[in-house]
Amino acid sequence: MTISSKTPSPSEPSVRRSMSDYLSPSARAIKPSGIRRFFDLANSRKDVITLGVGEPDFVTPWHVRDACVASLEAGKTQYTSNAGTPELRGAIGQYLNDSFGVAYDPAKEILVTVGGSEAIDLALRALISPGDEILVPEPSYISYSPITTLSGGVAVGVETFAEHAFKLQADTLRAAITPRSKILILSYPSNPTGGIMTYEDWLPIAKVVEEHDLVVISDEIYAELTYGSKHVSFASMPGMKDRTILVSGFSKAFAMTGWRIGYACGHPELIGTMLKIHQYTVMCASNMAQVAALEALTNGMEEMYRMMESYNQRRRLVVKGLRDIGLQCHEPQGAFYAFPSIASTGLSSEEFAERLVQEHGVAAVPGNVFGLGGEGHLRCSYATSVTQLNEALDRMGAFVHKIR
Amino acid sequence: MNEMKFKVLELLKEDARRSPELIATMLDKPQEEVEQAIAEMEQDHVIVKYAPVINWSKVDDQKVTALIEVQITPERGRGFEGIAERIYLYPEVKTVYLMSGAYDLLVEVEGRTLNEVASFVSSKLSTIDSVLSTKTFFILKKYKQDGIIFEEKEGDQRLLVTP
Numbered sequence: 001m002t003i004s005s006k007t008p009s010p011s012e013p014s015v016r017r018s019m020s021d022y023l024s025p026s027a028r029a030i031k032p033s034g035i036r037r038f039f040d041l042a043n044s045r046k047d048v049i050t051l052g053v054g055e056p057d058f059v060t061p062w063h064v065r066d067a068c069v070a071s072l073e074a075g076k077t078q079y080t081s082n083a084g085t086p087e088l089r090g091a092i093g094q095y096l097n098d099s100f101g102v103a104y105d106p107a108k109e110i111l112v113t114v115g116g117s118e119a120i121d122l123a124l125r126a127l128i129s130p131g132d133e134i135l136v137p138e139p140s141y142i143s144y145s146p147i148t149t150l151s152g153g154v155a156v157g158v159e160t161f162a163e164h165a166f167k168l169q170a171d172t173l174r175a176a177i178t179p180r181s182k183i184l185i186l187s188y189p190s191n192p193t194g195g196i197m198t199y200e201d202w203l204p205i206a207k208v209v210e211e212h213d214l215v216v217i218s219d220e221i222y223a224e225l226t227y228g229s230k231h232v233s234f235a236s237m238p239g240m241k242d243r244t245i246l247v248s249g250f251s252k253a254f255a256m257t258g259w260r261i262g263y264a265c266g267h268p269e270l271i272g273t274m275l276k277i278h279q280y281t282v283m284c285a286s287n288m289a290q291v292a293a294l295e296a297l298t299n300g301m302e303e304m305y306r307m308m309e310s311y312n313q314r315r316r317l318v319v320k321g322l323r324d325i326g327l328q329c330h331e332p333q334g335a336f337y338a339f340p341s342i343a344s345t346g347l348s349s350e351e352f353a354e355r356l357v358q359e360h361g362v363a364a365v366p367g368n369v370f371g372l373g374g375e376g377h378l379r380c381s382y383a384t385s386v387t388q389l390n391e392a393l394d395r396m397g398a399f400v401h402k403i404r
Numbered sequence: 405m406n407e408m409k410f411k412v413l414e415l416l417k418e419d420a421r422r423s424p425e426l427i428a429t430m431l432d433k434p435q436e437e438v439e440q441a442i443a444e445m446e447q448d449h450v451i452v453k454y455a456p457v458i459n460w461s462k463v464d465d466q467k468v469t470a471l472i473e474v475q476i477t478p479e480r481g482r483g484f485e486g487i488a489e490r491i492y493l494y495p496e497v498k499t500v501y502l503m504s505g506a507y508d509l510l511v512e513v514e515g516r517t518l519n520e521v522a523s524f525v526s527s528k529l530s531t532i533d534s535v536l537s538t539k540t541f542f543i544l545k546k547y548k549q550d551g552i553i554f555e556e557k558e559g560d561q562r563l564l565v566t567p
Contacts, residue, residue: 033567035565035566035567038565039563039565039566042564042565043564048564050562050564050565052564052565052566053562053563053564053566054566054567055562055566057560057562141567143567191567313415313430313431314430316429316430316431316432317426317429317430320429363564363565365565386418386419386422386426386430387419390426
């Protein structure tokens with residue numbers, strides 16, 4: 001702490017700086033998340049049904065929790081190696097190869113992190129020079145831009161559209177590229193849109209990435225939650241593996257959000273640099289959570305598929321329900337969000353979401369908080385019980401009917 | 405059994421009041437197909453009955469339930485069937501299973517008081533000719549039945565709105 005060196009000498013008048021003067025300009029530059037306000041609004045009512053939750057409604061399967069309990073009983077309370085336990089890295093390597101056809105060397109190319117969020121932060125910190133531009137297809141998860149700002153980069157939104165089912169289009173991407181463009185952050189299946197990218201969808205994007213020599217951070221945290229077609233990892237596209245950092249984790253597919261276990265896979269030099277930052281900042285991910293994650297990968301696949309099937313059933317219910325209300329809703333094919341358009345009601349996303357929670361007790365997240373292309377939409381998570389979903393749809397129907 | 409019927413059963417098992425329309429939406433099938441499947445399963449007694457799962461311990465008029473291990477001598481030609489029927493026809497008897505292992509039938513008996521159940525065992529069950537022995541175990545508390553946990557500790561513990 002250097003505050004003492006700034007203390008004026010007794011002879012000078014004592015003019016204290018305010019605390020905000022001490023704050024770093026980049027930290028000051030980032031805005032608090034727009035989601036926070038809706039959390040407070042939802043909390044102020046008692047009977048709220050929430051479609052605003054970005055996590056599974058399942059508790060982590062018992063065998064996974066039990067493995068953690070056993071590890072505590074066995075005294076596994078120490079640090080692990082910085083990159084994560086060799087067993088877990090090995091299992092992650094095997095799993096990625098089996099499920100998505102991407103081969104990584106667990107010794108040099110896989111890093112276990114504190115959630116996928118840390119992996120994204122590490123990747124950006126390892127790559128960004130001041131002023132670099134980071135391309136972020138939007139609407140997107142809310143963290144990419146702020147983390148970019150903190151690392152001295154400049155986030156550049158690339159809009160995606162409902163009429164393309166929120167798939168990233170090569171020409172829109174190309175139009176956003178400048179000589180300062182360095183990194184493309186991909187996040188499919190998408191939170192908040194539920195959009196996915198197929199092999200055919202990726203081909204033209206891979207071409208642009210190659211042409212402009214971009215590095216890609218591919219956040220594939222929802223990889224297991226696709227409905228109808230199997231997830232295609234961007235790292236599995238021809239020629240893309242070496243320029244892609246694959247980020248994923250256990251939160252969504254294995255219902256393990258609170259455990260904070262994610263991972264990054266990529267070129268050994270890049271992973272090595274990320275590991276350096278990781279070892280100085282967090283040392284290692286939690287030991288017992290790594291034990292649980294290993295159990296999830298080893299014995300949890302069947303349970304994971306069961307949960308996925310359950311999301312799929314609820315996805316159909318919500319999409320039909322929203323369309324029956326008269327809201328346009330593209331077919332979300334991944335994650336657990338529907339992203340209907342509320343533009344036909346004449347309200348802005350914020351107004352709609354605010355009145356919906358205040359007048360009808362249904363919480364959802366207004367699309368505008370997710371960046372470009374989000375205005376006019378509402379993120380509705382269907383990771384909630386069928387009974388609650390039906391009730392929420394009834395209430396939304398009443399609201400839409402009232403304002404039309 | 406086809407896969408669709410199986411999925412219909414799973415959804416009904418979670419909540420028997422789900423309408424064919426809702427199930428059809430959730431499974432992405434035509435409603436008529438779901439209705440047809442349910443009708444067939446009702447006819448084939450795959451679906452035997454739609455009954456609520458009740459936590460009787462919450463009801464004022466409490467019940468006493470016992471599990472009784474029954475050893476019997478099988479009858480020539482009929483095995484355990486006749487004797488099982490003689491037992492399950494009593495309205496006090498809620499469940500009868502034929503078991504492998506040290507005894508033959510596991511019988512669940514329900515009554516209003518401990519005495520009522522005890523007297524059922526001594527006067528009705530033990531007196532059947534082929535019954536060799538009975539062992540009665542009173543149930544003190546039901547934690548879980550048919551995959552349904554009776555007293556979930558916590559409801560949804562998630563924050564109401566998260567990114």
